[in-house]
Amino acid sequence: MHIEQASKQELKDLLADLYEEYDKLAELKLALDLTRGKPGAEQVALSDALDGILAGDFRAADGSDVRNYGGIDGLPEAKALFGSVLGTSPEETLVGGNSSLSLMYQVIDFAMNEGLRGEDSAWALNDTVKFLCPVPGYDRHFSICEYMHIEMLAVPMLDSGPDMDQAEAMVKADPDIKGIWCVPRFGNPTGSVYSDDTVERIARLPQIASDNFLVLWDNAYAVHSLYDDAPELASIAGYCRKHDTMDGVFQFGSTSKITFAGAGVAFIGSSERNLSTLKAHLAFQTIGPDKVNQLRHVRLLKDPETLAAHMAKHAALIRPRFEAVLEVLAKELGDTGMGEWTEPKGGYFISFDTRPGLAQEVVDLAGNIGVKLTPAGATFPYGRDEANRNIRLAPTFPSLEDVRASAKAFTVCVKLATVKQELA
Numbered sequence: 001m002h003i004e005q006a007s008k009q010e011l012k013d014l015l016a017d018l019y020e021e022y023d024k025l026a027e028l029k030l031a032l033d034l035t036r037g038k039p040g041a042e043q044v045a046l047s048d049a050l051d052g053i054l055a056g057d058f059r060a061a062d063g064s065d066v067r068n069y070g071g072i073d074g075l076p077e078a079k080a081l082f083g084s085v086l087g088t089s090p091e092e093t094l095v096g097g098n099s100s101l102s103l104m105y106q107v108i109d110f111a112m113n114e115g116l117r118g119e120d121s122a123w124a125l126n127d128t129v130k131f132l133c134p135v136p137g138y139d140r141h142f143s144i145c146e147y148m149h150i151e152m153l154a155v156p157m158l159d160s161g162p163d164m165d166q167a168e169a170m171v172k173a174d175p176d177i178k179g180i181w182c183v184p185r186f187g188n189p190t191g192s193v194y195s196d197d198t199v200e201r202i203a204r205l206p207q208i209a210s211d212n213f214l215v216l217w218d219n220a221y222a223v224h225s226l227y228d229d230a231p232e233l234a235s236i237a238g239y240c241r242k243h244d245t246m247d248g249v250f251q252f253g254s255t256s257k258i259t260f261a262g263a264g265v266a267f268i269g270s271s272e273r274n275l276s277t278l279k280a281h282l283a284f285q286t287i288g289p290d291k292v293n294q295l296r297h298v299r300l301l302k303d304p305e306t307l308a309a310h311m312a313k314h315a316a317l318i319r320p321r322f323e324a325v326l327e328v329l330a331k332e333l334g335d336t337g338m339g340e341w342t343e344p345k346g347g348y349f350i351s352f353d354t355r356p357g358l359a360q361e362v363v364d365l366a367g368n369i370g371v372k373l374t375p376a377g378a379t380f381p382y383g384r385d386e387a388n389r390n391i392r393l394a395p396t397f398p399s400l401e402d403v404r405a406s407a408k409a410f411t412v413c414v415k416l417a418t419v420k421q422e423l424a
């Protein structure tokens with residue numbers, strides 16, 4: 001039944017049924033959690049061979065001993081492997097520690113306080129520094145901005161990626177805009193993949209934006225497809241070469257959701273010029289990254305083909321969880337007008353939009369019966385979703401059974417909130 005076609009009496013009857021269903025769920029004392037965008041236990045176990053894989057052979061391909069200092073930009077074979085993920089040459093790739101988020105922080109901190117092109121280029125010399133933030137987006141990107149007093153300007157996400165007409169108009173009009181966040185493939189939380197045209201237009205943004213503008217290209221889900229025919233992402237490095245804008249783009253990635261979350265390796269792709277400037281800056285912080293872990297990763301993941309085969313095993317584990325959520329959403333909410341959601345072909349999230357004004361209530365209703373959902377607003381800068389609609393669902397971590405139970409309980413909460421609103 002579509003909510004807008006229901007009579008008042010039908011709605012009242014439905015509300016009574018929903019309260020009954022909700023009360024029964026409450027009695028079950030559920031302890032479910034759809035908030036955690038992290039790999040499940042079986043997924044991390046796919047990389048257990050990392051432990052002991054070196055078997056006493058600590059020599060890198062060039063014969064150097066990875067147990068010792070040296071090589072601030074990472075092992076050459078790691079640069080080659082992870083450069084292949086980002087579409088950058090080994091010279092355009094830096095492999096660091098365990099977290100891409102910390103590399104993003106370091107790049108922004110450097111651009112802000114020291115300047116990528118010398119001290120006159122430091123963003124902090126401006127009274128105001130602003131970033132474009134496609135929404136909904138990744139809360140930790142927004143937290144970095146908030147922490148660094150970077151003003152965030154929301155840009156809507158379309159199916160093709162950020163609304164580029166709007167993004168281009170904004171950077172042309174406002175020289176305080178110094179960056180844009182992008183999660184270009186299987187974005188967090190929408191799962192959308194930027195179209196070729198969007199990738200090219202983003203690669204050209206540094207040409208039309210003010211000086212020292214940076215694209216922060218967080219390709220966290222670069223190889224995380226759930227289906228063989230999932231959409232590919234055009235190479236931003238390719239377009240940057242075409243338009244000579246490599247200096248304006250920093251790409252990031254990590255193996256957090258390939259091997260061990262928090263114990264993998266993270267990498268940057270950018271121009272040789274940017275990397276050499278950044279290396280000089282990093283040299284004040286570290287003598288070099290953990291090359292032992294980098295070598296472990298190279299031995300496990302070897303080459304793009306082996307990496308793809310490894311990712312197919314992840315997909316086999318999490319695809320049923322995504323499909324379970326989508327099945328329940330379609331069965332319970334399809335054609336009801338009570339919500340819209342994405343059907344990602346990869347990544348870690350499904351993005352759900354309630355009718356305007358209901359996200360917070362749905363999260364609260366779910367929380368009260370033991371189903372934890374990501375806080376409403378978390379996917380927007382400053383935690384403010386003006387339409388109060390978006391909820392991020394993360395199905396990878398719980399068991400399949402729990403994912404299904406959570407999704408079912410979630411739909412009861414969506415229905416309850418929507419019918420109440422319609423009757424109000």
Ligand code: PLP
Nearest residue numbers: 099100101138183188220254256
């Ligand atoms: N970027 C995005 C878009 C993410 O969703 C996540 C984790 O959820 C990260 C970065 C974190 O990456 P890392 O573990 O490499 O710091």
